[in-house]
Every structure is written in C-alpha cells, then in structure tokens.
Amino acid sequence: MTTHFDVIIIGGGLAGCSAGMLLGRKGLKVLIIEKNGLPAHKVCGEFLSPGIWPQLDSLGLREKILAQKGSSIEEAVFYFPRSKELSFQLPRFQGLTGYGLSRKKLDWIFFNQARENGCRALDNCEAQKISQNRSGFTVEAFDRKQNSSHVYYASQVFNAAGKLNQWKETPQKSENKTKIGFKAHFKNLKRSNKIRLYFFKGGYLGTAPIEDGLTNLCGLVDSNTLKQANGSFDLLLNETGRENAALKDFLREASPAMPWMSCPVHEGFQSSKRTAPLSLGDAACFLEPFMGQGMTYAVASGFLLSHLFSSKAADFQALKQLYQSKSLFGASMENFLFWISRHSTLISLIQPARLLLQPIINRTCAAPKSPPGPQL
Ligand SMILES: Cc1cc2nc3c(=O)[nH]c(=O)nc-3n(C[C@H](O)[C@H](O)[C@H](O)COP(=O)(O)OP(=O)(O)OC[C@H]3O[C@@H](n4cnc5c(N)ncnc54)[C@H](O)[C@@H]3O)c2cc1C
Helix, strand or coil, rough: CCCCCEEEECCCCCCHHHHHHHHCCCCCEEEEECCCCCCCCCCCCEEEHHHHHHHHHHHHHHHHHHCCEEEEECCCEEECCCCCCCEEEEEEEECCCCEECCHHHHHHHHHHHHHHHHCECCCCCEEEEEEEEECCCEEEEECCCEEEEEEEEEEEEEECCCCCCCCCCCCCCCCCCEEEEEEEEEEEECCCCCCEEECCEEEEECCCEEECCCCEEEEEEEEEHHHHHCHHHHHHHHHHHHHCCHHHHHHCCEEEECCEEEEECCCCCCEEEECCEEEEEHHEEEECCHHHHHHHHHHHHHHHHHHHCCCCCCHHHHHHHHHHHHHHHHHHHHHHHHHHHHHHHHHHCCCCCCHHHHHHHHHHHHCCCCCCCCCC
C-alpha cells in the first residue's frame, strides 16, 4: 500500500476535499484523512449562499448537488422578541438562489468527488501526530476500520480539520463566553423557500428547508443561557418560544427526525501551534454562522491553497487576506444582533435598522472576493 504522497490533507470536509480535488486534477498524489465515518451529520445551518455556485461549477458539482433535490431559498425572515417580522428578498448571484441541503449529503458528494479526481480519501481515520523533518512531513493516523495505526509521508501537509482541530492554540476565551452551536432535522414544519432567524436573549435559531421534506433547525446560544435551560435544547426552545411567539407558532407541529447535536464555537482567526501545518477552511478562520458563508469560504480557501501550492507560494498571509474583512464584519454583526436581542427597549430600533440590514444580506449572497492570484 502506498504511504508516500505529494500532499496529505487532514480533514475531509468542504475545505479539505476542494483542495484535494484541485490538486488531484493536477496529477498530484493526494491523501485525504477524515476522522468520522461518512456520510455523517454535522452541526451547520445547511444554507448554501448563492455566491458558492461558481465554485461548485468549477469543481463540476452543480448537477450532483441539484440532483439531491434540496430546497431553493429566496427569502430571509428575521423575528425579534416582541417585534414585527422583517423579511428580505435574498439577492440572486448570477441568477442563482440560495440552497438548503444537509451536510450529510453535501460532504459525501465532496468526498466522493475527491476520490473521482484521483485522491486517496480515507474516512474513519484520525490523524494523531504530524512531524516535520528536512525531507517533508510524517503523519501518524489511526484507522478505525482496520483498528490499526499507519504512518504516511508527504512533502506538504494541510490542516483542514475544522474549527476544533487539535493543532490550534486553546482559545483564551473563558468558558462563559463560549457559544454553543446546535442542530437537528425536523419533520412536519411549514415548508417554504425561506430561511427564518429567530432571535432571543442569548442567541438565535435559524431554520432552513432541506431535502426530503425536512427542515434543519440550527442555532447559536451562549453557554450561560444554555445552562439556565439545564443544557437541554428542547427546554431552551420552549423558554424561547415564550419570548418569541413567532417561533412558538412555527414549532407547534414540529417532530424531530434526529437527536440534537452540538459543538462549541469560537469565532475568528485560529492561532495555530508553531509546529502546525498550513490551515484552510475553519481551521484557518471560523466565520460567524449568521453570515451563512462558512461553506463558501471553506471552498474558496481550497481554491486558494491549491493555487498557492502549485505556484509554490503557500503562506498564511494570503489566507488571512481572504478571510479578514469577512471575519471582522461577521463578528461585529453578530455582536450587534445579540446585544439588541438582550435589550427589549431597543427592539423598536429594528424596523428602522432595515436599511442597515439589507446591504448585509446582500453581502452574504455574494461570492468571495478573490485575493490576488487564484481565479475562483
Ligand atoms: C452553528 C453553525 C451554523 C453554521 N451554518 C452555516 C450555514 O448555514 N452556511 C454556511 O455556509 N456555513 C455555516 N456554518 C459554517 C460551516 O459549517 C463551516 O464554515 C464549514 O463546515 C467549514 O468547512 P471545513 O471543511 O473547513 O471544516 P469542517 O466542515 O468542520 O471539516 C473538517 C473535518 O475535519 C475532520 N477532522 C477533524 N480532526 C481530524 C483529525 N485529527 N483527523 C482527521 N480528520 C479530522 C472533521 O471530522 C471534519 O469532517 C455554520 C457553522 C456552525 C457552527
């Protein structure tokens, strides 16, 4: 079995697979190592922003994704506590709308496409240690299917292992400031081509129609608010429904199609340990989920890194340039909305804030601005 590769990519999510596909197409020997058994659910709002389609076209994935019969998403509706709803038409990008599709299906399509493009892609395989010497990198990984450890070698390693990867520095934020992302699929919910965002004290919940008549419910809540609900997402939504009547109404007939899943979230740039390999996707920078563009930027970072690798200019600065304004903008918006939801007297400002919100919505639907070099 081959153990020597040109590139090893740790993480078989959208960032890792996009980079793998592009490098594989160039004839490089690429190994992708994915910890989870696939296909698998992932905490995500499952909203693909219209700006992602040109990249999906370049990867040859548009038809495969549309064949999954996800949902077109053309409108966003915001519900604040004790306030009227605010709805926004989502701008199309090159005539295309947003799209709701489960990560279980989406990531599986990416993983298989990477294989079709010549990568060796292993799931159920966890990278445990990376070391570097003069001739390149060594990656030690544990393969759960074979119940054995393996050592792989490459001249370059990329870290696409997501926001919780083990090669980043432990965040300085106190536990109380940590936010928790949560999600589950539900049946029997009012279906439409809208994403709905319900704000409440300490967080928000987004709903997006996906495939098979299902609706994805995904939210972000600060850890103190979740503690007050005894750590139960059902209880949290119950309490929230008291504050936000529109949410209570929306959830009346809801029945879960899977158990809740959750993960801690720290936004912004990830500072990597000094010995860490070059990162991409969430491993480089985690964008505020409210912006609905994490997946678009994960794929864009795959394009960027594969381009930089081929031109032998891979460095962190170029990635920073890709993410910088998006990251600052997303974090400030999220802080603003969290803050306003906590101060009921300010909610009346929301209607006049419509003019402020429309350009933000427009930005979440655009394609990433490509930094100098790669064509996205
Ligand atoms: C609550 C929430 C809601 C969101 N909603 C949206 C949305 O609606 N729209 C949107 O565009 N974005 C959204 N995002 C962001 C989006 O999910 C991410 O930006 C995107 O998944 C990043 O892709 P990635 O490939 O960088 O990382 P990931 O998708 O996290 O992939 C990383 C992979 O690495 C694997 N891995 C980790 N460690 C190892 C290891 N040691 N060895 C091998 N494999 C490993 C993991 O199993 C994982 O599959 C949301 C995020 C959250 C938290």
